[in-house]
Amino acid sequence: MAKDLMFQDEVKEVVRGAYAAISTGGGRTVAGRIYTDDELAELPGGAVDWALGVGNPVLFALLQPGEVVLDIGSGAGIDTILAARRVGPEGLAIGLDIVPAMSERARAHAAEAGVDEWTEFQLGDMERIPLPDVSVDVVISNGVLNLAARKSRALAEILRVLRPGGRISLADLTVEEELPPEIANDESAWAG
Amino acid sequence: MAGALAERVFAEKLGRAGFVDVWVGAHRPTSIDEASQYPLFTDEVIQLMRETIPPERHDHVATSVIVKARRPDLDG
Numbered sequence: 001m002a003k004d005l006m007f008q009d010e011v012k013e014v015v016r017g018a019y020a021a022i023s024t025g026g027g028r029t030v031a032g033r034i035y036t037d038d039e040l041a042e043l044p045g046g047a048v049d050w051a052l053g054v055g056n057p058v059l060f061a062l063l064q065p066g067e068v069v070l071d072i073g074s075g076a077g078i079d080t081i082l083a084a085r086r087v088g089p090e091g092l093a094i095g096l097d098i099v100p101a102m103s104e105r106a107r108a109h110a111a112e113a114g115v116d117e118w119t120e121f122q123l124g125d126m127e128r129i130p131l132p133d134v135s136v137d138v139v140i141s142n143g144v145l146n147l148a149a150r151k152s153r154a155l156a157e158i159l160r161v162l163r164p165g166g167r168i169s170l171a172d173l174t175v176e177e178e179l180p181p182e183i184a185n186d187e188s189a190w191a192g
Numbered sequence: 193m194a195g196a197l198a199e200r201v202f203a204e205k206l207g208r209a210g211f212v213d214v215w216v217g218a219h220r221p222t223s224i225d226e227a228s229q230y231p232l233f234t235d236e237v238i239q240l241m242r243e244t245i246p247p248e249r250h251d252h253v254a255t256s257v258i259v260k261a262r263r264p265d266l267d268g
Contacts, residue, residue: 011195022231029229052230054256055218146196155209159263167262168211173196173222173254180244188237189194 008149011190012098012125015147018191019099025050025076035082042085043078047109050076053142055171058082062169066090067137070161072126072154073097073144077106077119083140084115094136095121096129126154129161136161142171147191193227193254202259211261221252 031040031051039056040048052075063069063086071080074095084093093115097103103121110116124130126141127150139158148154158168183189197205199216206214224245228238245253 162263
């Protein structure tokens with residue numbers, strides 16, 4: 001029986017299941033459209049292979065050395081690694097993802113990139129971020145907020161963990177015309 | 193993609209959540225062909241998109257954007 005995607009918890013499970021099921025990302029075709037050649041050169045090949053983003057939030061985040069940055073929906077770590085390079089060892093880059101296998105890949109990629117000492121990956125949900133209040137300078141994400149069934153709750157959580165004056169740089173998709181109902185209620189279209 | 197908001201709604205939600213200085217930029221159209229490069233979309237849904245979305249929108253079914261904003265300072 002098809003799931004009724006009006007139920008918010010089912011949306012979350014559909015998204016988690018879809019991301020857990022894939023065996024690769026968009027690869028260089030996707031990454032090459034998003035990241036500069038210099039950025040791609042900073043990244044392990046495996047992280048590039050797992051590119052699933054829609055934009056370049058790190059480029060616009062204007063990260064400074066020493067900052068604490070949270071990457072929501074960090075996947076296999078591509079943006080977290082780029083962020084870690086910007087904040088440096090005096091800062092901290094935290095990746096958050098709901099799929100354990102993605103976090104394991106991200107840890108391996110961060111180690112390969114040599115940024116693992118100031119990078120950590122946590123398992124968790126953007127609607128319940130497992131970090132203290134006012135503990136983060138910058139929040140980034142890449143193609144993730146559109147996956148949230150409860151977007152207002154996710155935004156409230158982001159605001160909670162940000163320090164006063166803290167900033168966000170979110171790459172995401174917007175739509176100006178409604179998708180046909182056959183697509184709007186398709187599990188694959190929710191996860192993609 | 194099915195959960196994507198209109199840009200105006202996205203910006204309004206940020207404002208209601210308490211963010212200030214909301215900026216939306218770096219707009220880039222996303223086509224069905226580009227969507228097909230992501231393994232999260234099944235072949236079936238890509239075909240469904242081609243069949244149900246008017247052809248004139250196939251090159252721009254969604255827009256990739258960067259959204260920036262900040263939490264207010266303590267003094268507002």
